[in-house]
Amino acid sequence: MKSTKQAAGADWWRGAVIYQVYPRSFQDTDANGLGDIKGITRRLPHIAALGVDAIWLAPFFTSPMADMGYDVADYCDVDPIFGTLADFDEMMSAAHELGLKVIIDQVISHTSDQHPWFVESRTSRNNPKADWYVWADPKPDGTAPNNWLSIFGGPGWEWDGVRRQYYQHNFLISQPDLNFHNQEVQDAVLAAVKFWLDRGVDGFRLDTVNYYFCDKQLRDNPPALVSTGGLDAPESNPYGMQNHLYDKTQPENIAFLKRFRVLLDQYEDRATVGEVGDGARSLQTVAAYTSGGDKLHMCYTFDLLGPDFTPAHFRRCVGDFQDNVVDGWVCWAFSNHDVQRHVSRFAETEEERPRVAKLAISLLSTLRGSICLYQGEELGLPEAELAFEDLRDPYGIRFWPAFKGRDGCRTPMPWEGSRAHAGFTTADKSWLPVPYQHAALAVDKQEADTDSVLNHYRKTLAFRAEHAALRDGDMVFLDTKEDVLAFTRSKGDETLLFVFNLSRKPVKVALPEEIKLGRTIAMPGFTTADAGTTVALAALDVYCGRVE
Structure with missing residues (x-):
């Protein structure tokens, strides 16, 4: 299919x-x-x-x-x-x-620390890929070059005994960071x-x-x-x-x-x-x-x-x-x-x-x-x-x-x-x-x-897919007195109004005066009542209508 x-x-x-x-x-x-x-x-x-x-x-x-x-x-x-x-x-x-x-x-x-680039880079300070990763000397007391952290916990630096330098890793120790300045x-x-x-x-x-x-x-x-x-x-x-x-x-x-x-x-x-x-x-x-x-x-x-x-x-x-x-x-x-x-x-x-x-x-x-x-x-x-x-x-x-x-x-x-x-x-x-x-x-x-x-x-x-306005049309939010999410999507001669009730209680929404509704459009899976100047929504409900 x-x-x-x-x-x-x-x-x-x-x-x-x-x-x-x-x-x-x-x-x-x-x-x-x-x-x-x-x-x-x-x-x-x-x-x-x-x-x-x-x-x-x-x-x-x-x-x-x-x-x-x-x-x-x-x-x-x-x-x-x-x-x-x-x-x-x-x-x-x-x-x-x-x-x-x-x-x-x-x-x-x-990369992985098992990538051939890193395997070569860590062998010395003067090999062809020595500068392909972020390497730095320790501070005089042997600690990491700075205070950067890893998202996966601990410092963002790991000591390498061969080069006697630290390499940066934003994630796991086994995920050394490439040096994009190179x-x-x-x-x-x-x-x-x-x-x-x-x-x-x-x-x-x-x-x-x-x-x-x-x-x-x-x-x-x-x-x-x-x-x-x-x-x-x-x-x-x-x-x-x-x-x-x-x-x-x-x-x-x-x-x-x-x-x-x-x-x-x-x-x-x-x-x-x-x-x-x-x-x-x-x-x-x-x-x-x-x-x-x-x-x-x-x-x-x-x-x-x-x-x-x-x-x-x-x-x-x-x-x-x-x-x-x-x-x-x-x-x-x-x-x-x-x-x-x-x-x-x-x-x-x-x-x-x-x-x-x-x-x-x-x-x-x-x-x-x-x-x-x-x-x-x-x-x-x-x-x-x-x-x-x-x-x-x-x-x-x-x-x-x-x-x-x-x-x-x-x-x-x-x-x-x-x-x-x-x-x-x-x-x-x-x-x-x-x-x-x-x-x-x-x-x-x-x-x-x-x-x-x-x-x-x-x-x-x-x-x-049926409505071009939803693919790349304009989107404008509407102000309402009720705690709902209301907006229009527009492209060409089509303007659609959507009102979402994300709460667990029914709500009746008074529409702004500038919104003149045409026919109601059924959103899949939701019951749709006729709307004029107000929209009545059940809990966790949505309304869709065409704006004239």
Whole structure:
């Protein structure tokens, strides 16, 4: 079954719906308990049937898997646990046949310590790659060069006894940071990008895109006036106690992103989306990285990945973006592989999870920008509760029990509820357990239920595709006396009004005098009453109408 949306042309990414695949948890075909590329190929029809434009694949490159593939040892090959380059090419062809674009992760701020570049770099201070990573002498007392911290806990520096220097690592000790001040490093990274462009990939998701450069002088970060914990890092992590002025988001990054874009523009219809984790500066960083049409096509931030499910929060986040980013573009998401699943964050009770899941995708699909869906959210999966002995995430293991890590959102996709491991694998054990609650929400069980979250996603994305105003039309917020989220989306001669009641009580909304409603348009999955000058909404409800 082909995707119901035809992503074509140079601007296919603008307003696109992107589906994130976490390969090790999607589908296992070789009975080793880990998902693989052939499994992605097998399940592409499910993705196409949702009506999305593209898939984004989390890293599948050669890696020791200390950070589940975000520690790359070879940028130009597939790790054997996932398959081969031939498997990747087959998957690409199948995706394109179904009308799906393919975006792959590029983790270029750092490598694995087993990457040949680092193996050579650490042998001496004068080898050809000696300056390919961020190395620095210790202070006279032997301590680290400055106060920079690792997001994954502890100092952001590790001592190497051979060179008798420290190297920087923003994440695990086994993930040394590349030195982008070195032109040879930039050239090597762009050569790896070209390798995948030549294989036909349609775009790149750039992991930690604002971490490429650090301050040449290695100045200490000042303390944060207000802790930034919670989004960039959990509050149990002291990383949020610093104002990260010098270990990331350096001005030199702009020139490199322009180099990246020059390479990308040598190919037709390619796109980039950058991950920006920059605390209070995120929107300013997004504006800088997406403006002018000569850097990234779009970025996403952590703004909607928190627990807040209120009209004020969404209005502030979207409004701040529109105020700060004049000619750039955003990609909104409620969930991904790094945060607690949004059904668990937004729902107050287990019983209301399906309703919240439906309302959330209805809201996401009507925002101005591209949107990204994370595998399993179309089933309304809640966060999995795992025992400590089941954890695989080094981040969670490091900060347990204050922070349980990211494994709870990374458990395998449930395909067939009555089979072992919900049809994810035929192995005796999957790499992470499949909770029985997830098996009850499996794809096969929801396929047959017309009122399921899965079928709601399909109908809602079809609704989005039917209205050009929702893909890239203007968005204007409306002031109301009630605590609701109200806005219009407009393009050409079509203007649509949306009113979202995110509360748990009914509300009657008096519309502004300038809004003259025409016919009501039924939003999939929600009852719609006729509206004149007021709109009556049930709890967790939405209204849509055409404005005359």
